[in-house]
Amino acid sequence: MSLLATGLFNLLNYWVYVSLMMIGLYAVIAKTNLVKKVIGLSLFQTGIFIFYISMGVVSGATTPITWTDAERLRLGLSRVEVAPERAAAALAAVEEDGLDAARAALGPLAPADAARLDELLARPYTNPLPHVLILTAIVVSVSTMAVALAIVMEIKAAYGTIESDEIVTAELETARAARS
Amino acid sequence: MTLTPQVPALVVLVPLLAGVVIGLVRHAGLAWLLASLASVTTFALTLALAARVQAEGVVIYAMGGWAAPTGIELRVDALNALVLALVAGMAAVIVPTSRASVAREVPADRHDQFYALVLLCVAGMLGVTATGDAFNLYVLIEISSLTAYALVALGRSRDRRALTASFQYLIMGSIGASFLLVGLGYLFLATGTLNMADMAVRLADLHGSTTVRTGVAFVIVGLSLKMALFPVHQWMADAYTYAPTSVTALMASTATKVGVYITIRFVYTIFGHELSFVIMPTDAFLLAFACLAIVVGSLQAIRQHDVRRLLAYSSVAQIGYLVLGLALGSALGLSGTLVHLLNHALVKGALFLAVGAVVYRQGGATMHELTGIARRMPLTAAAIAVGGLGLIGVPLTGGFVSKWYLVAGALEAGLWPVAVVVLVGSLLAVAYVLRLLQVVYFGEPGTVAPEPAGEAPASFWAPALLLLLGSVALGVSGQLTGGLIAAAAGALAGGAP
Numbered sequence: 001m002s003l004l005a006t007g008l009f010n011l012l013n014y015w016v017y018v019s020l021m022m023i024g025l026y027a028v029i030a031k032t033n034l035v036k037k038v039i040g041l042s043l044f045q046t047g048i049f050i051f052y053i054s055m056g057v058v059s060g061a062t063t064p065i066t067w068t069d070a071e072r073l074r075l076g077l078s079r080v081e082v083a084p085e086r087a088a089a090a091l092a093a094v095e096e097d098g099l100d101a102a103r104a105a106l107g108p109l110a111p112a113d114a115a116r117l118d119e120l121l122a123r124p125y126t127n128p129l130p131h132v133l134i135l136t137a138i139v140v141s142v143s144t145m146a147v148a149l150a151i152v153m154e155i156k157a158a159y160g161t162i163e164s165d166e167i168v169t170a171e172l173e174t175a176r177a178a179r180s
Numbered sequence: 181m182t183l184t185p186q187v188p189a190l191v192v193l194v195p196l197l198a199g200v201v202i203g204l205v206r207h208a209g210l211a212w213l214l215a216s217l218a219s220v221t222t223f224a225l226t227l228a229l230a231a232r233v234q235a236e237g238v239v240i241y242a243m244g245g246w247a248a249p250t251g252i253e254l255r256v257d258a259l260n261a262l263v264l265a266l267v268a269g270m271a272a273v274i275v276p277t278s279r280a281s282v283a284r285e286v287p288a289d290r291h292d293q294f295y296a297l298v299l300l301c302v303a304g305m306l307g308v309t310a311t312g313d314a315f316n317l318y319v320l321i322e323i324s325s326l327t328a329y330a331l332v333a334l335g336r337s338r339d340r341r342a343l344t345a346s347f348q349y350l351i352m353g354s355i356g357a358s359f360l361l362v363g364l365g366y367l368f369l370a371t372g373t374l375n376m377a378d379m380a381v382r383l384a385d386l387h388g389s390t391t392v393r394t395g396v397a398f399v400i401v402g403l404s405l406k407m408a409l410f411p412v413h414q415w416m417a418d419a420y421t422y423a424p425t426s427v428t429a430l431m432a433s434t435a436t437k438v439g440v441y442i443t444i445r446f447v448y449t450i451f452g453h454e455l456s457f458v459i460m461p462t463d464a465f466l467l468a469f470a471c472l473a474i475v476v477g478s479l480q481a482i483r484q485h486d487v488r489r490l491l492a493y494s495s496v497a498q499i500g501y502l503v504l505g506l507a508l509g510s511a512l513g514l515s516g517t518l519v520h521l522l523n524h525a526l527v528k529g530a531l532f533l534a535v536g537a538v539v540y541r542q543g544g545a546t547m548h549e550l551t552g553i554a555r556r557m558p559l560t561a562a563a564i565a566v567g568g569l570g571l572i573g574v575p576l577t578g579g580f581v582s583k584w585y586l587v588a589g590a591l592e593a594g595l596w597p598v599a600v601v602v603l604v605g606s607l608l609a610v611a612y613v614l615r616l617l618q619v620v621y622f623g624e625p626g627t628v629a630p631e632p633a634g635e636a637p638a639s640f641w642a643p644a645l646l647l648l649l650g651s652v653a654l655g656v657s658g659q660l661t662g663g664l665i666a667a668a669a670g671a672l673a674g675g676a677p
Contacts, residue, residue, distance in 0.1 A: 021362075028351060041354055048361055055369050130368070133315055137361060140322045144354050147329050151347050154333065158340040167344060 013054035020047030034162040038148045045141040056130035064128035076120045080113035188241035188254040192307045199299035208291035215295035216276035223272035226265040233261040249375035255312030259668035263441045270433045271302045277639040278426035281536045285424040301327035325353045332423040345418035352415040356405025363398030407439035410473035413496045420492035425536035433529035440502045448672040466507035471601045473500030478608030487545045508589045514669040516585030523578030527570035530647040534563040537636035551623035563644040568613035578654035
């Protein structure tokens with residue numbers, strides 16, 4: 001795989017976040033319809049949600065809830081190739097003496113499997129904080145949408161249109177009428 | 181149980197809860213009364229807090245008893261004690277005296293909502309100023325901004341353009357806040373913390389990181405939008421022109437000042453001198469746009485026919501001065517910014533209150549309606565005159581002191597073109613203020629404009645003159661803030677060589 005493709009794949013979430021933000025920003029700037037501008041703003045903010053959600057991910061880790069050592073080991077074993085009796089021995093050992101003893105009881109594994117298991121056992125859980133933060137930001141974004149759409153409704157009532165170029169024309173005509 | 185240790189939290193909670201309660205009462209008079217009580221109480225609390233900061237140093241309050249960096253803390257030092265007192269003080273002057281103006285400009289069935297929004301907006305600004313947590317700051321900025329959008333839109337019963345101004349403000353404000361959010365995301369990614377003090381410590385080891393530099397860039401651009409720094413200032417000119425006048429008076433004297441405060445906080449406390457000025461060219465970026473803001477804002481102000489718009493463009497220029505001082509990166513420049521922050525808040529608040537009096541009597545605030553008002557409205561005219569002199573920065577006003585600091589700071593840094601820009605800006609201010617005063621004092625009513633109906637109620641000119649008295653006191657003694665400005669500037673620039 002070329003370097004470019006690797007970068008694209010590993011950082012896919014971040015490419016998606018930047019693309020969504022830029023599409024949203026383009027809509028905010030280029031669209032004349034006010035509702036479309038609001039949709040653009042929403043896209044722009046949704047991009048940021050993906051950014052925050054992606055940064056919390058820890059590869060190979062579990063969900064951020066309380067796991068006992070046995071549960072964590074069982075999850076790890078389900079992700080690797082291992083003989084059933086060795087898995088049973090490891091599970092017995094974890095009840096008695098903890099994770100290190102269980103890892104010893106498991107014996108040697110294929111290198112890829114060992115790495116995956118050790119990663120899971122060493123890194124407890126993904127970081128929940130960005131997800132909590134973004135829940136708050138989603139609430140803020142929803143409120144912004146509500147206010148924005150309320151203002152657009154009032155603009156429609158006052159001007160009879162929600163096209164910004166028609167609103168500008170209407171204002172120019174009002175100003176010309178006031179002068180003459 | 182005593183309430184004294186809870187004062188930092190109460191400063192935010194009193195207006196927040198009052199805002200919610202006022203939203204529930206369906207009575208205009210009661211809403212006004214509650215809002216006045218709450219804003220005066222909040223001001224008293226901020227003064228008590230400022231006194232405590234002066235006596236004890238930094239006041240730290242752990243929200244809900246959760247210690248930082250896990251919990252959210254409020255952290256008040258000399259700098260934000262000053263800004264808290266400023267915001268609460270402006271609210272305490274403007275809210276109780278706003279009744280006549282609001283009655284004229286906002287439909288009667290919306291008064292309770294109006295005061296609820298004002299208090300929520302003030303609570304948001306106070307929270308932004310008091311908090312020591314970066315994400316908390318974002319949420320509170322959005323609380324103050326969302327209420328501000330609605331308040332601007334309330335100006336629609338006088339002029340429907342308030343709606344488009346509000347929409348524009350919403351789009352620009354939301355994009356600014358989103359940039360700030362992205363920037364905070366990158367800083368969190370690099371440091372793993374959201375507590376400002378903790379983040380500052382961890383950033384010191386991460387100066388080479390591209391992630392950190394990206395974060396700094398996003399934060400600075402986002403804050404520029406929130407401060408209405410040139411060239412992203414257009415929303416402010418429209419919002420100030422079409423919002424109800426008391427909203428404009430409050431926002432012009434507080435909202436952008438809080439934006440400048442956050443910028444100082446990020447640039448000096450969180451990023452630190454080296455990251456802001458050595459690794460990132462924050463100073464060059466801000467200086468360039470600040471100088472453009474001063475010149476372009478003043479030139480635009482000269483061309484305006486509507487006085488509210490004139491004052492709004494003057495605000496664009498004044499924000500240039502504020503940013504210029506903080507971008508100099510020295511104690512002198514920061515002192516200039518802080519004195520100017522106080523002075524401009526007092527002067528602009530007073531000017532918009534005086535303009536509110538003209539709107540109340542004449543139904544509008546174009547040059548046409550201001551013609552010759554000095555004859556019938558001498559006190560309002562006096563407020564406009566003294567306020568205008570304060571904008572120019574003539575001696576004996578606070579504006580003179582701050583511009584003195586700014587010029588001295590620019591010369592100290594060897595940036596004489598910047599000092600020239602400050603002086604040119606002042607000359608341009610002379611042009612637009614004199615044009616205004618000529619119309620107010622020497623214009624002939626009757627031939628071009630309706631005869632003014634007489635002096636406006638005292639609730640307009642009394643607070644305006646009170647604020648101007650504060651500005652003059654700032655210019656004459658310099659001791660008005662009891663050393664808080666010197667303490668804040670010294671502490672912030674401590675890292676500077």
